[in-house]
Amino acid sequence: MAEEKNNVVEKENLPDKNNKFFLDLLPGKLIDIQLNNPIQMRFKLPLIGYDIGKYLVLKYPSQAGKHSYTDVLKEGNGAIVRYVVEDERGECIAFSTTILAISFRPERLIFLDYPKKIESRQLRETSRLKTHIPAKISLHEEYEPDSKGLLHGLIIDISPTGCRFTIHVSSGFLALKRRQVFMHIISPIDSKPVVISSYIRNNQMKDSNLHVGIEFDAQEHAKLQELLEAFSISGD
Incomplete structure (x- = not known):
């Protein structure tokens, strides 16, 4: 080392x-x-x-x-x-x-x-900023607000390359294995969902919450930069 x-x-x-x-x-x-x-x-x-x-x-x-x-x-x-x-x-x-x-x-x-x-x-190339952004993750790209396949939670830190997402286990959750998922984040500008192709890298239980490490698809960089600016979060 x-x-x-x-x-x-x-x-x-x-x-x-x-x-x-x-x-x-x-x-x-x-x-x-x-x-x-x-x-x-x-x-x-x-x-x-x-x-x-x-x-x-x-x-x-x-x-x-x-x-x-x-x-x-x-x-x-x-x-x-x-x-x-x-x-x-x-x-x-x-x-x-x-x-x-x-x-x-x-x-x-x-x-x-x-x-x-x-x-x-x-381990990370970019530092993450602490946030409190409501979001959802699913196995499918299509956004269906009432879908039972959506997991509701909070993004508690974020950068242009990834985030940490937390879910209350009492709300029920899928088997969060290392796989592709889609993050659904409501834009603060027009209240429309922004769908980000992502990958689950790890998850960890803390008290009654499941913390999920998410890596964003590199091809989503431009979309993420716009979203971070909308939330007044610097992507630098």
Whole structure:
């Protein structure tokens, strides 16, 4: 990661509990762990928890038997940990660590040394502005105001390349897989719907809301610029 423009955040031995680092690391979050000795291997493992300033605990790979990967998954071996923060930040967090211990009872767990320094890399080319714009998404381009296939929600941040869309789960929703969808946004100028071809890139549950990461089709750039200007949002 040395060649990338990263923001490096130094951590003290006992970091502030209010640091965003801890808010990102919730139990169950998938963590990418890369081990390089004696061969390079990567696993995506759920986080079990951590003790601030001491260690992080990951679940042992489910595909590994008790005697599998023992040459790479062993005490003292170095590892690189990465995880993605979606939300408005759109960051990839990474840090180097060391395997402190492997536990086999009562559960198979991996204990990692707590990071003393982390690096963050922005995933988005353009920053997003916070908004509160009502919108709808559907699987079809045709706009039908009363269609049951429309999902009603709010655009809570936006840029010319994408947005974050939030839906109350109680309103019901489609299986939001990575696929093409169409965003329907009412223009503030003539109150007509503007339909934007888009793609679902990720979704995340927070409390009773589903947050959906949307990428706009590159061919919709001119239409989006007009719409952002109508909402008095700069596309620069």
